[in-house]
Amino acid sequence: MSYFTSHFSTFGHEFWGLLVGGVANGVVYAMVAIGYTMVYGVLRLINFAHSEIFTSGAFASFFLMKALVGGSTPTATESVIYVILGVLVGGLAGALAALALERVAYRPLRRRNAPKLAYLISAIGASYFLFNFYGKEFGRINLSMDAPFTNNTVFTIFGAPVQMYYIVIVIVGVIMLVSLDRFVAKSKLGRGIRAVAQDAETASLMGVNIDRTISLTFVLGGFLGGVAGFLFAIPIGVVYTMGFTPALKAFSAAVLGGIGNLRGAVIGGLLLGIVESFSVAFFDGVYIDVVAFAVLVLVLMVRPTGILGERLGRSA
Amino acid sequence: MMLKVENAVVRYGAITALHGISFEVNQGEVVTLLGANGAGKSTTLRMLSGLHAPSSGTITFEGQEITKVKAHLFTTMGISHVPEGRRIFPEMTVQENLEMGAFGRKDNYDDDMERMFTLFPILKDRRKQLGGNLSGGEQQMLAISRAMMSHPRLLLLDEPSMGLAPMIIDQIFGIIAEIRKSGTTVLVVEQNAAQALRLADRGYVMENGVIAFSDDASKLLHDPRIRAVYLGESIE
């Protein structure tokens, strides 16, 4: 009894702070979840090496920040430039890793019409290769990132402080997610992606180059995943195994929203981030993952195809 | 000669679907490909649009060998394929389906879109609806207009009348006649032999992956072998 009353009394006070933190984490999950969902949409397979795409973005931007910031305290203008450069370099590293992964680990299997299990093994192999490679090259310890901006409180909502870090995540994330959504819904290449997701053979009869479209899908998902790696690493730094847990959660978020569904990935990511954040108000912090995954299982029991259902084809 | 197929063999793994077939289509003709279920008609069309490269034999289109060309390059070469079962993109609107038909084009195709809407007013009414929500007849009209969006010189049609009501079938055959009048050469696969032969100039009859015989359409229409097997009459 006292446990709940004490937690409830702080809950009202903490609500807005938890919401802001939850939304920010949710945006990061959503950006990673998009990569799982897009690849699933066109290939009907889970890219289990996506965690290393996230890590690639984090490491690339880590080295960039080291070179740019190098222990200094950036001015406001410098901060804006550093964040933009971090996004570009993290995103490009993620995109390149995704592109290489598709070429090396998946395309040869596709050429031979390999069974789905072969892709899974290939993905696990690529994932082990990549994170161990990072561990060997960059050390197996956590390295803290040079902060591209000073994380002070920018404003408060109902007494809850909102830090610069959360604002950066939400701005970058919203720009990325909305651009991707519009690109897939409205552009010609986006239409090509949707066509391949709905009926690849017929798409090729229309003149869609399937190999190129699959590469494009990996690149887009890889870019967002790499940017997510950068954002994630800003407060906590980088380590070779850093991709595992957030990617597993993002994958769950994609399933939660409806795998193959772009907006589902965003909703799933946000929901997971917010649930995690609020679970801290009711339960001890160590239960955060237990609560998050309990919610996942509950939602899937009620809606086995996720909140929005499976389909990348939808333009919406 | 527009299209020439020589000794084409197509295999699906261990199964040989086409055992070295040869045939041709001339500029401006309507040619029909008849045959029982599993004879290899769809396989022939799939081979002609790059979905299944022949393991031996050659295909020549307008004097160029195209045997090994990949599927996505066919629309720009002038060959468009309306697949069996229509294969409309179910989660795309009517308009987006038409835009997919013009995917290989770099020029403006708004006029063509309007032309399709004039030809098929029902598609204009439904332009914002999802392809998957159209009736079978509407989907077939959409599939044909989608294929026409690339301005093909050769149109491949795989069983355009499949599963449609007689009135709609007449309408579809009327459209094919229009397409031919506009100068597009047509190769049409049909189970509906009588109607296809009345429309076509020539016909080929396939059996078990070979071309059993061929003739002018008017002669095939009265050929006892055709009448027995495809028009459901007994040989007197």
Ligand SMILES: Nc1ncnc2c1ncn2[C@@H]1O[C@H](COP(=O)(O)OP(=O)(O)OP(=O)(O)O)[C@@H](O)[C@H]1O
């Ligand atoms: N993907 C495939 N894998 C294996 N065999 C196939 C495949 N597609 C077709 N076949 C076989 O190839 C042969 C020719 O099939 P095809 O679809 O070309 O026939 P069809 O004349 O179009 O028949 P229908 O009138 O039923 O459409 C059949 O024996 C069929 O079983």
Ligand SMILES: [Mg+2]
């Ligand atoms: Mg067929």
